[in-house]
Amino acid sequence: MTRLSKQTLDGNVETLILAVLEAGPSYGYAIVKELNERAEGILQLGEGTIYPVLHRLQDKKLIAARWRLAENGRQRKYYRLINNGRKALAANRHQWQMLSAVMGKVMGSAENLLPKPQVKGATI
Amino acid sequence: MSRALQKYLDQVMLYANRKEKEAVKIRAELEDHLRQKTADLAAQGLPREDAVFQAIEDHGTARTVGYSLRKGFVLLDVRTEGTARGFIAIGPRAVGIIAFGNVAVGLFAFGNFAFGVLAFGVLAIAGLVSLGGISLAPLGAAVGLAAVGRTAFGMIACGGLAIGLRVPWAIDGVSFLSGENGLQFLQHFRTYEGTVALIAITLWLFLIFPIMNGIMCSLKKDEYRRIEKADPKLIE
Numbered sequence: 001m002t003r004l005s006k007q008t009l010d011g012n013v014e015t016l017i018l019a020v021l022e023a024g025p026s027y028g029y030a031i032v033k034e035l036n037e038r039a040e041g042i043l044q045l046g047e048g049t050i051y052p053v054l055h056r057l058q059d060k061k062l063i064a065a066r067w068r069l070a071e072n073g074r075q076r077k078y079y080r081l082i083n084n085g086r087k088a089l090a091a092n093r094h095q096w097q098m099l100s101a102v103m104g105k106v107m108g109s110a111e112n113l114l115p116k117p118q119v120k121g122a123t124i
Numbered sequence: 125m126s127r128a129l130q131k132y133l134d135q136v137m138l139y140a141n142r143k144e145k146e147a148v149k150i151r152a153e154l155e156d157h158l159r160q161k162t163a164d165l166a167a168q169g170l171p172r173e174d175a176v177f178q179a180i181e182d183h184g185t186a187r188t189v190g191y192s193l194r195k196g197f198v199l200l201d202v203r204t205e206g207t208a209r210g211f212i213a214i215g216p217r218a219v220g221i222i223a224f225g226n227v228a229v230g231l232f233a234f235g236n237f238a239f240g241v242l243a244f245g246v247l248a249i250a251g252l253v254s255l256g257g258i259s260l261a262p263l264g265a266a267v268g269l270a271a272v273g274r275t276a277f278g279m280i281a282c283g284g285l286a287i288g289l290r291v292p293w294a295i296d297g298v299s300f301l302s303g304e305n306g307l308q309f310l311q312h313f314r315t316y317e318g319t320v321a322l323i324a325i326t327l328w329l330f331l332i333f334p335i336m337n338g339i340m341c342s343l344k345k346d347e348y349r350r351i352e353k354a355d356p357k358l359i360e
Binding site for chain 2: 027028029032046047048049051052055070072074075076077
């Protein structure tokens with residue numbers, strides 16, 4: 001399957017992370033896992049490169065972070081979305097929806113790129 | 125913890141070049157990620173050692189991850205790969221107040237391709253002063269084999285006041301210097317004293333270039349030495 005190029009992805013990873021954090025606080029590894037699951041293989045991030053993005057979002061005060069004790073007994077850094085982040089996410093989502101609609105109309109739908117759901121026992 | 129993971133994190137932090145307090149936290153965060161990834165892969169049936177290497181591979185090369193963890197704009201940013209950004213930036217590509225690289229963009233830019241207010245390079249494009257093989261300074265002084273500027277010196281020179289072996293277009297000096305265009309001060313350079321001053325400025329430019337070049341190369345060498353000291357294999 002063709003993966004997204006870095007150029008296409010640049011600038012959008014922040015929004016993707018905000019979208020993942022919308023569901024609730026999370027930490028680096030879990031965020032990467034969630035992103036990969038939601039993207040169904042189209043997105044392939046170098047896992048280590050997510051941390052500079054998380055730190056940048058924290059510097060921009062779009063997310064907040066706190067160290068907490070994890071289930072494995074080690075300290076773990078959890079990130080959560082804060083008000084500014086929610087606003088930024090809403091704005092970016094709106095922009096994306098408009099862009100997606102325009103691209104879809106001009107270039108054609110992208111649905112054929114996504115894996116088809118398997119329906120067991122389906123007959124024609 | 126696996127020695128391979130430990131070594132990988134050492135390398136990442138070496139390239140990240142953060143203050144110790146910040147480095148400890150970043151390292152802890154990355155370590156947590158790698159441990160968990162390793163555990164997950166091992167749970168999927170991968171032998172422990174393979175799981176460690178797979179986790180490292182998925183994490184990205186130490187250099188890429190390390191450089192991406194550097195602060196946005198620091199006092200001195202020296203890189204062996206990618207774009208350096210800082211007050212003094214040194215790298216294959218450099219963006220800074222003083223930039224030194226194959227491609228350099230800055231207030232003072234030194235490089236094969238240099239773009240800045242003052243630019244020195246094989247191809248130098250500057251707002252004020254450019255010095256190089258091909259030198260362009262539309263609003264200022266250009267010195268080079270081929271120079272184009274309001275004041276230009278070179279084998280091929282073209283500009284308001286152009287001194288060169290060959291002036292491809294008629295010296296526009298007269299037309300530039302006439303009229304109320306704010307460039308009358310250039311008339312000064314047409315006198316004997318003015319020419320001496322101009323030569324002095326040119327010589328100074330030629331002098332400052334190797335000095336700056338020396339300083340930048342020394343800083344670059346220091347960075348290579350720092351990396352090599354930590355792990356000689358990192359310097360190819």
